Amino acid sequence: MVSLLLMKAFHIEREKGKQPFSSFNHVNRLHKKIDLFIIVFSMITFVGLFLLYKEESIPFIFFALIIFSVMEYVIRAFLNVIIYYSQNPKQAILTISDMLLFVIRIIFLITFF
Structure with a gap:
């Protein structure tokens, strides 16, 4: 929802041939390897965290x-x-906003559950 609003606000076109909500939208082969x-x-x-800290592993797993x-997300935005600065540099805005929303969701889960 936020991505669609940002796409309209910043006039960002959806990349052709890529799924809008897929996590496997690699920029190039280097990105795929990374x-x-x-x-x-x-x-x-x-x-490893689960095996070492079975009892208290949940906070460590959320932090990791x-x-x-x-x-x-930073690698994708970079x-x-x-x-690919000449093709569609505004795509990084969507990537950073997705990252911030994801981190907010995880922090919300840690705080309230």
């Missing part, structure tokens, strides 16, 4: 989820702006 590395590394970290998600 994203795969982050996913594998985060899964290893989540399993925030860190890895922010890393992935690649949108720096590498």
Whole structure:
């Protein structure tokens, strides 16, 4: 919903051939490799945190989820702006807003549940 409002406000066109709500919208092969590395590394970290801290692992897992998600979104925004600056630099606005909304949702979950 927020993405659609931002797209209208900043006159950002939806990228052709890409799903609007898919997490696998890679900018290029480098982004795909980095994203795969982050996913594998985060899964290893989540399993390690769970095995080390079985009782108190939930806060650690939420914190790691925030860190890895922010890393992935920052990399996507960086690649949108720096590498493909001539095609659609405003796409980074949507990426950063998605990141902020995701972090707010996770903090909300941690705080109220």
